[in-house]
Amino acid sequence: MISFLDGTGVWKRDFIRFTASWMDPHTTQKKGRICVECHTDPRAIGLGTGSLSLINGSWAFTPALSPLGIPGIHHPLDAFVSVDGTPLVHTSRPGLRPFSGREIRSVLEVGLCLECHRDFTDPVMKAWVPGHPPKPCEVAKEKRR
Amino acid sequence: MGRSFFVLDMLVGTYLWKHKYVVRSVLSLFFIPIFLLSGLLSPGPCATDSGTATEVRSVTKTLSGAVELCLDCHKERPDTAHGREVLGCSVCHRGDPLAGSMEAAHKGVVRNPGELRWVDQTCGQSGCHSKETGWVKNSLMATNRGIISTLRYYWGETDDHAEDISVEMLRTTGLDSPAVDYFRKLCGSCHLWMEKGSLPDFLARKGGGCTACHHLPADETLPKGERHPAIVRKIPMENCVRCHNRSGRIGLSYQGLYENEGYGLPLENGDFTERSLEDGRFVSVLPEDIHHQAGLVCTDCHTQREVMGDGTRHAHFEEQLEVTCRTCHGDVSMLDRIADQALREKAGMSRGDAPPAFPRLSVEKRDGAFALLGKNDGKPHALDPPDPIACAHPTHKRLSCSACHATWVPQCYGCHVKGDASRTQLDKISLRETPGRWQEFKGFMRHEAPPLGVLKDRHDMEEVVILVPG
Numbered sequence: 001m002i003s004f005l006d007g008t009g010v011w012k013r014d015f016i017r018f019t020a021s022w023m024d025p026h027t028t029q030k031k032g033r034i035c036v037e038c039h040t041d042p043r044a045i046g047l048g049t050g051s052l053s054l055i056n057g058s059w060a061f062t063p064a065l066s067p068l069g070i071p072g073i074h075h076p077l078d079a080f081v082s083v084d085g086t087p088l089v090h091t092s093r094p095g096l097r098p099f100s101g102r103e104i105r106s107v108l109e110v111g112l113c114l115e116c117h118r119d120f121t122d123p124v125m126k127a128w129v130p131g132h133p134p135k136p137c138e139v140a141k142e143k144r145r
Numbered sequence: 146m147g148r149s150f151f152v153l154d155m156l157v158g159t160y161l162w163k164h165k166y167v168v169r170s171v172l173s174l175f176f177i178p179i180f181l182l183s184g185l186l187s188p189g190p191c192a193t194d195s196g197t198a199t200e201v202r203s204v205t206k207t208l209s210g211a212v213e214l215c216l217d218c219h220k221e222r223p224d225t226a227h228g229r230e231v232l233g234c235s236v237c238h239r240g241d242p243l244a245g246s247m248e249a250a251h252k253g254v255v256r257n258p259g260e261l262r263w264v265d266q267t268c269g270q271s272g273c274h275s276k277e278t279g280w281v282k283n284s285l286m287a288t289n290r291g292i293i294s295t296l297r298y299y300w301g302e303t304d305d306h307a308e309d310i311s312v313e314m315l316r317t318t319g320l321d322s323p324a325v326d327y328f329r330k331l332c333g334s335c336h337l338w339m340e341k342g343s344l345p346d347f348l349a350r351k352g353g354g355c356t357a358c359h360h361l362p363a364d365e366t367l368p369k370g371e372r373h374p375a376i377v378r379k380i381p382m383e384n385c386v387r388c389h390n391r392s393g394r395i396g397l398s399y400q401g402l403y404e405n406e407g408y409g410l411p412l413e414n415g416d417f418t419e420r421s422l423e424d425g426r427f428v429s430v431l432p433e434d435i436h437h438q439a440g441l442v443c444t445d446c447h448t449q450r451e452v453m454g455d456g457t458r459h460a461h462f463e464e465q466l467e468v469t470c471r472t473c474h475g476d477v478s479m480l481d482r483i484a485d486q487a488l489r490e491k492a493g494m495s496r497g498d499a500p501p502a503f504p505r506l507s508v509e510k511r512d513g514a515f516a517l518l519g520k521n522d523g524k525p526h527a528l529d530p531p532d533p534i535a536c537a538h539p540t541h542k543r544l545s546c547s548a549c550h551a552t553w554v555p556q557c558y559g560c561h562v563k564g565d566a567s568r569t570q571l572d573k574i575s576l577r578e579t580p581g582r583w584q585e586f587k588g589f590m591r592h593e594a595p596p597l598g599v600l601k602d603r604h605d606m607e608e609v610v611i612l613v614p615g
Contacts, residue, residue: 001559001560001561001562002300002323002561002562002563002564003561003562003563003564004323004564004566005563005564005565005566005567006566006567007566007567008567009565009566009567009568015300015301017299017300017301018614019299019614019615020598020612020613020614020615021295021612021613021615022598022600022610022611022612022613023393023395023554023610023611023613024395024545024547024551024610024611025393025395025398025547025551025553025554025555025595025611025613026395026398026399026434026551027398027399027401027431027432027433027434027551027552027553027554028434028435028436028470028546028547028550028551029432029434029435029550029551029552030435030550032535032549032550032552033549033550033552037594038548038549038597041594043593043594043596044594044595044596044597045596045597046596046597046598046612068559077558077559077588077589077614078556078558078591078596078614080596080598080612080614081598089614090299091598091612092295092298092299092306093306093461093600094306095600095601095602095603096598096599096600096601096610096612097598097599098596098598098599098612099597099598099599100599103599110540119535120534120535120538121534126534126538128538128540129539129540130539130540130542
């Protein structure tokens with residue numbers, strides 16, 4: 001947000017735009033984030049801090065922070081995308097975007113399985129083919145209800 | 146007679162400068178005997194009452210036999226590559242090495258030869274580093290092209306995120322707009338056209354053209370009159386971090402320093418942190434990058450072509466990069482080629498003026514395993530392949546390495562800028578105080594759970610990368 005003050009120091013107008021850029025933070029660790037740190041954490045997906053729930057097969061997200069409450073930005077500052085995949089930010093490059101709704105659902109679907117099938121040492125995870133998730137087991141079916 | 150020689154010398158000064166190497170050696174054959182004779186006839190070594198020599202006392206020469214009268218007074222000892230006996234002073238610092246008086250000799254002298262303003266006549270002169278200075282002038286660190294165009298793109302002043310507007314253009318044309326004015330006042334101190342010492346306080350150490358990177362302070366153990374900064378190929382990390390510590394905070398994060406909110410959070414052992422940077426920002430300690438832990442510096446990964454450019458007018462840093470994590474971790478055939486190239490170059494089998502075919506990394510292959518040798522310390526670092534399951538699994542095909550392995554990232558939310566037209570501020574490009582003052586505020590800082598998003602590159606390949614606000 002940019003506030004412009006005139007020659008007498010009085011507020012004239014605001015330019016409001018929420019932007020995101022991409023970067024390599026240069027904080028590399030040998031051990032990367034574990035599966036649940038991305039697949040079950042709404043912050044990693046770009047939704048921001050809050051609670052995720054699966055209701056009747058649909059994902060819902062309740063943000064922990066209040067919406068900013070200024071014209072043009074009706075979401076918390078740490079939200080880059082809504083749970084249905086609507087981008088909430090401008091980006092620094094034309095080819096840069098937050099996850100789409102389909103991508104968000106795919107990431108979270110995997111998260112449902114991680115409680116039992118914790119990582120790639122698990123045969124189910126190891127055999128997971130992109131775009132062709134394994135048939136949901138009874139636990140997964142229960143979770144989706 | 147000594148005076149007559151100096152008048153003649155000044156008259157032909159321009160000619161001598163243009164043909165300095167040949168002419169100075171030839172002149173020395175003819176004029177030295179005359180000069181010495183003149184010394185016998187004149188009152189002797191010229192000195193002021195205070196004892197400071199203002200005219201030369203003896204004819205000093207470089208090892209090639211070129212007359213370099215500067216050496217009579219100046220005893221400073223630069224690094225060996227720029228040794229005083231080899232180059233003298235005037236090759237780098239200009240001035241007139243054949244003038245006998247201090248005033249005439251110092252005419253046109255430059256304190257810092259590396260400044261881009263005159264670099265074509267100093268570091269970049271023919272026979273020295275002309276190719277490299279040409280690259281650097283076009284590089285992102287000199288032009289700030291990416292920063293300026295991104296700012297204008299962010300602020301809605303242009304739809305083109307890759308405009309070709311450079312610092313030099315701002316300097317010479319006076320081009321301005323709200324985003325450009327913000328750049329001039331808040332960002333304009335970190336570019337290679339910035340002349341070292343022209344800004345106050347800690348900003349005085351920024352800039353300096355070639356010497357922004359290739360400079361080491363003088364050896365304090367030398368006698369005072371012999372001290373001279375060293376011009377080095379081994380770039381210490383501090384020289385990079387002097388500028389690369391804001392925006393993405395990469396230079397800080399790499400060392401495990403996180404710029405915190407600084408208003409008294411109990412961040413260290415239940416108490417307020419006492420760590421702060423030279424500009425007053427508070428930092429706390431988080432896990433450093435594993436490469437930093439191993440002793441690698443910025444230039445171990447960021448090659449000459451990435452940093453100094455290759456003459457191409459790239460718009461953004463990602464276009465200038467040639468090394469990625471996968472270059473060292475995973476692509477064995479590429480490592481083989483890089484190691485072979487490094488071996489050939491070490492053996493003196495260079496490709497002449499042609500740019501290296503592969504990234505110029507100090508990779509060595511020994512017993513079938515690859516190691517990266519630290520550029521500054523020569524220490525070998527094993528180049529391990531990525532995890533064959535988690536990293537190579539097809540479900541993670543789109544993931545960048547940093548999406549998982551960069552476990553924290555500074556996230557500054559709620560960036561708010563105030564532009565006050567009723568006040569003035571130093572324009573760091575023109576070095577003039579001009580109307581309009583910019584001030585930055587932030588909402589809150591976070592470092593955990595780096596958010597992810599998708600970047601489509603110019604080849605339409607999608608990669609999952611880390612997103613940050615701003």
